[in-house]
Amino acid sequence: MTTTVALAGGVGAAKFLRGLCQIVSPNNLLIVGNTGDDLELYGLHISPDLDIVMYTLAGVIDETKGWGIKDDTFYFIDSLRSLGFETWFRIGDRDLATHVIRTQLLAERATLAEVTAQLCGKFGVKAKLTPMTNEKVRTKILSGDRTINFQEYFVKNETKDEVKDVFFQGADNAEPAPGIIEAITQAERIIICPSNPILSIGPILAIPGIREAIMKRKAETVAISPIIAGKALKGPADKVLASMGYEASARGVAEYYKGFINRLVIDRADSAQKPELEKLGFEITIADTVMKRIEDSVSLAKVAAG
Amino acid sequence: MTTTVALAGGVGAAKFLRGLCQIVSPNNLLIVGNTGDDLELYGLHISPDLDIVMYTLAGVIDETKGWGIKDDTFYFIDSLRSLGFETWFRIGDRDLATHVIRTQLLAERATLAEVTAQLCGKFGVKAKLTPMTNEKVRTKILSGDRTINFQEYFVKNETKDEVKDVFFQGADNAEPAPGIIEAITQAERIIICPSNPILSIGPILAIPGIREAIMKRKAETVAISPIIAGKALKGPADKVLASMGYEASARGVAEYYKGFINRLVIDRADSAQKPELEKLGFEITIADTVMKRIEDSVSLAKVAAG
Numbered sequence: 001m002t003t004t005v006a007l008a009g010g011v012g013a014a015k016f017l018r019g020l021c022q023i024v025s026p027n028n029l030l031i032v033g034n035t036g037d038d039l040e041l042y043g044l045h046i047s048p049d050l051d052i053v054m055y056t057l058a059g060v061i062d063e064t065k066g067w068g069i070k071d072d073t074f075y076f077i078d079s080l081r082s083l084g085f086e087t088w089f090r091i092g093d094r095d096l097a098t099h100v101i102r103t104q105l106l107a108e109r110a111t112l113a114e115v116t117a118q119l120c121g122k123f124g125v126k127a128k129l130t131p132m133t134n135e136k137v138r139t140k141i142l143s144g145d146r147t148i149n150f151q152e153y154f155v156k157n158e159t160k161d162e163v164k165d166v167f168f169q170g171a172d173n174a175e176p177a178p179g180i181i182e183a184i185t186q187a188e189r190i191i192i193c194p195s196n197p198i199l200s201i202g203p204i205l206a207i208p209g210i211r212e213a214i215m216k217r218k219a220e221t222v223a224i225s226p227i228i229a230g231k232a233l234k235g236p237a238d239k240v241l242a243s244m245g246y247e248a249s250a251r252g253v254a255e256y257y258k259g260f261i262n263r264l265v266i267d268r269a270d271s272a273q274k275p276e277l278e279k280l281g282f283e284i285t286i287a288d289t290v291m292k293r294i295e296d297s298v299s300l301a302k303v304a305a306g
Numbered sequence: 307m308t309t310t311v312a313l314a315g316g317v318g319a320a321k322f323l324r325g326l327c328q329i330v331s332p333n334n335l336l337i338v339g340n341t342g343d344d345l346e347l348y349g350l351h352i353s354p355d356l357d358i359v360m361y362t363l364a365g366v367i368d369e370t371k372g373w374g375i376k377d378d379t380f381y382f383i384d385s386l387r388s389l390g391f392e393t394w395f396r397i398g399d400r401d402l403a404t405h406v407i408r409t410q411l412l413a414e415r416a417t418l419a420e421v422t423a424q425l426c427g428k429f430g431v432k433a434k435l436t437p438m439t440n441e442k443v444r445t446k447i448l449s450g451d452r453t454i455n456f457q458e459y460f461v462k463n464e465t466k467d468e469v470k471d472v473f474f475q476g477a478d479n480a481e482p483a484p485g486i487i488e489a490i491t492q493a494e495r496i497i498i499c500p501s502n503p504i505l506s507i508g509p510i511l512a513i514p515g516i517r518e519a520i521m522k523r524k525a526e527t528v529a530i531s532p533i534i535a536g537k538a539l540k541g542p543a544d545k546v547l548a549s550m551g552y553e554a555s556a557r558g559v560a561e562y563y564k565g566f567i568n569r570l571v572i573d574r575a576d577s578a579q580k581p582e583l584e585k586l587g588f589e590i591t592i593a594d595t596v597m598k599r600i601e602d603s604v605s606l607a608k609v610a611a612g
Contacts, residue, residue: 043410075379075399076406083403083428093381093399097389100382100406104349122389 002128002183003028004305006191009200010034010049011066011234012226012291013193014056016304017127019297020191021057023305026126030183032210034195035112035131036139036168036203037150041089042080044099045106048151049200050116050131051098058123066234069094088156113177132204135174139203140167150199159236163243166198171206184213191304192223194289196237197256198244215260222263222304224289225253229269233290249273254282265289265304308434308489309334310611312497315506316340316355317372317540318532318597319499320362322610323433325603326497327363329611332432336489338516340501341418341437342445342474342509343456347395348386350405351412354457355506356422356437357404364429372540375400394462419483438510441480445509446473456505465542469549472504477512490519497610498529500595502543503562504550521566528569528610531559534595535575555579560588571595571610 004024006017008031017031033050040046048067055061055069062070072092081087091099098119105115111134120129139150143161153161184190195201205211214221230248232238238248246252250266250273257264263283266273267290274284287303290296310330312323314337323337340355354373361367361375368376378398387393397405404425411421417440426435445456449467459467490496501507511517520527536554538544544554552558556572556579563570569589572579573596580590593609596602 042406043413044406069385073379073381073399076382076402079375079400079403080407083407085407093379093402094385096382096399096402097385100348100350101386101389101391107349 002030002179002186003188004030004191005180005183005187005189006031006193007195007201007204008033008049008053008193009195010037010052013049013195013200014053014061015291015297016193016224016300017053018056018294019291019299019301020305021127022294022298023301026057027128029127030179030187031127031129032132032177032180032204033116033129034200034203035133036137036171036206037154037199038136038138039089039149039151041091042085043103044091044096045103046089046091046099047102047112047116047131050129051095053129054098054116054120054123054125057120057125057127057129060123068092089151111177130177130180132177132180132210133174133207134177135170137168137170137174137203137207139199140169141165142167154199154236159239163236163240166202166240166244168203168206171203172208174207176207176209181209181213184210184217187217188220189305190214190217190221192221192257192261194224194226196226196232196235196240197253198240198246199235199237211260218260219262221261222265222285223253223257223261224265224300224304225250225267225270227253227270228267228289251277254280265300308336308485308492309494310497311336311338311486311489311493311495312499313338313501313507313510314340314355314359314499315501316343316358319355319501319506320359320367321597321603322499322530322606323359324362324600325597325605325607326611327433328600328604329607332363333434335433336485336493337433337435338438338483338486338510339422339435340506340509341439342443342477342512343460343505344442344444345395345455345457347397348391349409350397350402351409351418352395352397352405353408353418353422353437356435357401359435360404360422360426360429360431363426363431363433363435366429374398395457417483436483436486438483438486438516439480439513440483441476443474443476443480443509443513445505446475447471448473460505460542465545469542469546472508472546472550474509474512477509478514480513482513482515487515487519490516490523493523494526495611496520496523496527498527498563498567500530500532502532502538502541502546503559504546504552505541505543517566524566525568527567528571528591529559529563529567530571530595530606530610531556531573531576533559533576534573539596557583560586571606
């Protein structure tokens with residue numbers, strides 16, 4: 001029985017979920033992962049956000065990089081480079097095992113949800129991790145008059161492109177992966193992890209049915225602001241909020257989630273915004289949201305799940 | 307203009323070809339490689355014999371193992387093992403780059419010949435290497451009443467299975483890769499490398515048209531016996547000749563190639579068989595056929611091409 005549903009992007013979500021798994025039973029936790037930033041590279045299907053969550057919960061994440069497997073080597077990708085191929089997306093040799101198996105199973109007609117469950121089993125992850133959809137949805141960045149694939153924007157160009165618009169190719173016709181709507185409907189609580197609202201949570205909310213299901217459970221839904229004192233800890237969440245017309249602040253995050261969350265957890269640094277946000281109808285919890293140690297993650301998870 | 311065509315299996319052929327490339331212009335050499343021992347593993351298309359030849363001519367072969375890339379690491383395959391997957395076919399991290407690119411290009415509808423040409427270009431191999439066919443032909447071993455895939459027989463079971471019969475699935479309907487028949491027809495010489503006659507050269511000869519084309523050029527065709535004093539230097543050529551009803555000897559090799567070679571190069575250790583083989587109609591050249599150093603390969607190549 002799922003009692004907690006968490007919507008998750010990459011690094012921030014993974015750190016939070018590591019704490020959450022210590023205060024709720026992982027068996028009763030469904031993590032809905034963003035696959036809008038999936039990519040096909042060298043014929044391989046890569047799901048960066050799912051992998052960051054999976055590796056983190058498995059205890060094998062490279063915490064310094066924030067992605068990939070700790071102590072991984074890069075002989076494969078360096079060989080590709082020396083053969084003259086483009087290698088802006090770094091894949092470790094151990095990490096590669098995940099992508100090769102995922103690609104093989106997908107080619108054998110398994111769904112991405114089935115593959116993810118199998119990989120999580122192999123990595124000893126007890127929480128249930130599911131892609132938001134089994135279908136192909138790809139986050140695209142409109143910059144100037146060019147449309148850029150998400151990972152080109154994020155990794156290749158290091159988020160330097162101006163973001164004029166964001167869209168989720170394929171989302172309109174995609175279905176939520178099996179079990180997501182039911183879990184949202186029945187969960188005790190729904191947690192939107194501290195991820196980039198537009199680029200990481202946005203794709204999940206763009207899958208028809210998911211946003212609507214959460215709206216019906218608004219009273220049980222809490223989000224954690226990934227913006228602290230106007231800045232994202234990591235990644236371009238602040239820049240993207242601003243360029244999409246939101247304030248780069250807890251207030252901006254609240255605006256983005258308005259209508260389907262009841263409670264917002266904001267950082268102590270943003271305490272001054274509490275009264276104003278309450279006036280907008282949000283229940284506001286102040287907490288320390290920077291997660292450096294596992295204890296920080298557990299504390300924040302207690303606040304969010306409490 | 308192709309002036310030399312070489313039919314090649316794996317390690318023995320590769321060592322010989324390394325010498326041959328020093329005495330004929332690589333630009334005028336077409337190497338027809340065996341793909342009967344190709345396999346699909348983890349969704350990857352692996353061509354062991356093509357790779358051994360390519361890596362050897364590129365100077366990156368692991369000479370100790372006889373396959374793979376020197377100083378390669380095995381983090382990818384060890385990760386697969388620790389995740390609980392079967393890993394009897396060892397793939398190095400650098401070697402993997404080749405298989406991933408090959409698989410990707412094939413998925414994008416390139417032919418195996420085109421992919422091989424592209425990979426050889428990347429590796430700086432000047433000789434033209436082509437698979438015997440662009441189609442799927444797979445060497446199968448009948449052992450008892452079981453049919454075993456070639457690499458399971460060769461690598462997984464370490465050639466311990468009794469070989470009752472050998473067949474080349476898909477060969478009857480396969481076509482030679484583009485250019486092979488023309489090259490054989492026009493070549494100054496055709497060399498059958500010192501490879502396993504039945505398991506490495508057999509698949510090439512099983513592609514309709516190749517054997518017939520060589521028969522027409524019998525006078526220009528020479529083979530090098532891979533059997534020395536009744537033994538194969540490496541691999542099961544002796545055992546397989548015996549179990550398929552041939553003598554495990556230079557004579558057995560001569561019998562197998564009867565009708566489409568004119569000249570056979572045999573090892574000095576087998577000099578005593580010369581008169582008898584000459585009586586069977588072969589021109590016999592005695593040589594030192596063990597190739598330990600590059601000089602040995604060059605000497606043998608001079609004898610074969612001479």
